Amino acid sequence: xxxxxxxxxxxxxxxxxxxxxxxxxxxxxxxxxxxxxxxxxxxxxxxxxxxxxxxxxxxxxxxxxxxxxxxxxxxxxxxxxxxxxxxxxxxxxxxxxxxxxxxxxxxxxxxxxxxxxxxxxxxxxxxxxxxxxxxxxxxxxxxxxxxxxxxxxxxxxxxxxxxxxxxxxxxxxxxxxxxxxxxxxxxxxxxxxxx
Numbered sequence: 001x002x003x004x005x006x007x008x009x010x011x012x013x014x015x016x017x018x019x020x021x022x023x024x025x026x027x028x029x030x031x032x033x034x035x036x037x038x039x040x041x042x043x044x045x046x047x048x049x050x051x052x053x054x055x056x057x058x059x060x061x062x063x064x065x066x067x068x069x070x071x072x073x074x075x076x077x078x079x080x081x082x083x084x085x086x087x088x089x090x091x092x093x094x095x096x097x098x099x100x101x102x103x104x105x106x107x108x109x110x111x112x113x114x115x116x117x118x119x120x121x122x123x124x125x126x127x128x129x130x131x132x133x134x135x136x137x138x139x140x141x142x143x144x145x146x147x148x149x150x151x152x153x154x155x156x157x158x159x160x161x162x163x164x165x166x167x168x169x170x171x172x173x174x175x176x177x178x179x180x181x182x183x184x185x186x187x188x189x190x191x192x193x194x195x
Contacts, residue, residue, distance in 0.1 A: 034115035037091030041065045041079040048134055063088045066095050069109060070130040076119045080109055080131075092116055096167070105162045107131065113183070117168040120185055129164055129187050140164040140187035148182050156184065163188050 040057040045065040047055035067080040093111035111117030170183035
């Protein structure tokens with residue numbers, strides 16, 4: 001029986017610690033990036049509200065905030081970005097609907113299940129969603145949740161409807177991102193007492 005050398009054991013332990021630290025940092029990067037992005041986007045949103053519709057959260061950004069999504073009962077506030085791309089999705093929910101944020105009635109927003117849209121699993125029937133754009137605010141009430149195949153998401157767009165649809169990957173605790181299923185929350189406008 002041979003005895004291990006103390007130097008080899010220390011090297012293995014050091015390598016294990018470094019590898020564990022690497023994976024912890026990698027796992028923490030996405031939520032940290034998402035939180036930082038919302039702070040930078042909030043600054044840009046204030047500029048949009050002041051009249052600079054093309055305000056960028058950072059100089060090289062190819063996106064800008066177009067709306068704020070709030071869920072009062074869950075304490076959620078997310079800035080919604082223009083430009084439906086995976087790159088923009090890393091920073092916040094994205095505007096998927098055709099047309100501008102100010103003129104769309106059938107609004108579809110997408111977000112990551114493990115960052116910005118993680119709260120979708122806690123939404124209940126009747127919960128209020130508030131979507132604020134540069135020129136006004138609309139209130140919605142959650143009507144239903146469903147799980148669909150990813151290839152069915154194109155069918156969600158129906159320009160004649162007046163609703164807010166939130167879409168994320170499913171299941172929420174999946175180890176791999178981007179699986180074949182999507183979790184969809186549909187909300188309808190809340191009618192004011194003057195309507």
